[in-house]
Amino acid sequence: MALRTRSFSTDDQLAFARLSGDYNPIHLDPIAARRFLFGQPVVHGMHALLWALDGWLEASSAPTRLARLKVRFRNSIAFNVGVELDVESKDAANVRFEVTADGISLLTANVAYETAASVVTPIAPQISSLIPPREACREPTSVELQSAAGQLPLCLEPALAARLFPHAARALPAEQIATLLAATRVVGMEAPGRNSVLAGLDLRDNQSPSAERAVLSYRTEDFDERVSRLELRLDAPGFAGTVTAFVRPEPQPQPSFNTVRALVRPDEFRGERALVIGGSRGLGELTVKLLAAGGADVWFTYHRGAADAKSVAAELAAGGAIARPFAYDVRTDAERLPTLMGDWRPTLLAYFATPYIASSADRRFSIARFQDFAAYYVAGFGEAFAAVRGSGSDLTRVLYPSSVYVHELPLNLGEYAAAKAAAETLCQFLAKSHPDVRFHYPRLPRMATDQTASLIRSELPEGAPILLAALRELCAK
Numbered sequence: 001m002a003l004r005t006r007s008f009s010t011d012d013q014l015a016f017a018r019l020s021g022d023y024n025p026i027h028l029d030p031i032a033a034r035r036f037l038f039g040q041p042v043v044h045g046m047h048a049l050l051w052a053l054d055g056w057l058e059a060s061s062a063p064t065r066l067a068r069l070k071v072r073f074r075n076s077i078a079f080n081v082g083v084e085l086d087v088e089s090k091d092a093a094n095v096r097f098e099v100t101a102d103g104i105s106l107l108t109a110n111v112a113y114e115t116a117a118s119v120v121t122p123i124a125p126q127i128s129s130l131i132p133p134r135e136a137c138r139e140p141t142s143v144e145l146q147s148a149a150g151q152l153p154l155c156l157e158p159a160l161a162a163r164l165f166p167h168a169a170r171a172l173p174a175e176q177i178a179t180l181l182a183a184t185r186v187v188g189m190e191a192p193g194r195n196s197v198l199a200g201l202d203l204r205d206n207q208s209p210s211a212e213r214a215v216l217s218y219r220t221e222d223f224d225e226r227v228s229r230l231e232l233r234l235d236a237p238g239f240a241g242t243v244t245a246f247v248r249p250e251p252q253p254q255p256s257f258n259t260v261r262a263l264v265r266p267d268e269f270r271g272e273r274a275l276v277i278g279g280s281r282g283l284g285e286l287t288v289k290l291l292a293a294g295g296a297d298v299w300f301t302y303h304r305g306a307a308d309a310k311s312v313a314a315e316l317a318a319g320g321a322i323a324r325p326f327a328y329d330v331r332t333d334a335e336r337l338p339t340l341m342g343d344w345r346p347t348l349l350a351y352f353a354t355p356y357i358a359s360s361a362d363r364r365f366s367i368a369r370f371q372d373f374a375a376y377y378v379a380g381f382g383e384a385f386a387a388v389r390g391s392g393s394d395l396t397r398v399l400y401p402s403s404v405y406v407h408e409l410p411l412n413l414g415e416y417a418a419a420k421a422a423a424e425t426l427c428q429f430l431a432k433s434h435p436d437v438r439f440h441y442p443r444l445p446r447m448a449t450d451q452t453a454s455l456i457r458s459e460l461p462e463g464a465p466i467l468l469a470a471l472r473e474l475c476a477k
Contacts, residue, residue, distance in 0.1 A: 021132025039356025179238030269294030284352030330380030373419035
């Protein structure tokens, strides 16, 4: 039975960022985070760890000092998702705990500890009672990460710490809590900084004379660029040891309009009025550029990426082409689509709307995850087609990108493959019921987008030639 359960809200994350000084946008900015590795904001790993320590210490009244803390951050934690804490006591000085969600392991920790008043304050460094200053995330280069080094002051605002972690704040030495907070600040703000994912800790109690200053010192112990793995050596009054992080990939840019235009004949899509749903980034953005480069009159939609859409439109305008963006949510706005288009009537519909493509960590098929995919890939597409077709439409062509995963069936993406397979069946049905509309739903390979970003670097095929071939096949006379 779980010792305690909870979910983490946006307000929880803002409070922890204030306490720790770790303001990395992957934890706080839903617009920026949708282009990062997890496709959405995720909980600070250190927040989850301190919550777990707090839960374990709830039943103890004795002052406690952590002799060793070995932690693995196994999977990201999304906002507003219920998590559980399980604790297993090994003996009087060792405990193991695990944080899970729906049976998936998110965090595991092995803790060695002492409980005696005499061990709580063997040193008394002067820790600032102020919150850390809010600073910009650094983005060090690979060369800089080879020899990263620096110091951060230890900070601990007592009232906020007691509100977030009342039992840990009561039982643990201030310098140990402050060191853990400084460790997430190093990873999230300094090295790797903005492009970071916390992976693990291996820390031991530090009571040496050199640790008397209330600062955390860090330096690179190892950096393996092949797998984007950084190991930092930490030294502070509370702990000394290592923290491991990964350098997550940058958001994947698509080729520029000038690059794309070199592939396309200037008039090969002339006369087409193309509506690209989901055209502000990724393969949709690339399709907007290809159609505009070929002379089509292009409108495209975005959901939350207004800045991305504005950037795409500005880039095309600078190149002498025009594409008009407008906001549209495929899950709720289908009835409004004719109004949003006004008198403009598309001849071509390209559908690229997608949620974050979440994989299954345990390879079990999740009906809820399938329904999330189907809301975009099946219902959203079908309703958009009906809205366009039912508004006095001139629609004659539809491009629907399916996936090779429909026949490859990777075990961690079964829900995604099933939703795409259902969308193919919908395309076949619509083609049969609307014989005057040509449907093309190629099973596209994995290409370089934000969705396919990985910590392990791999060479993926360029998207522009593949999408251009699909458009040419769709528009062939």
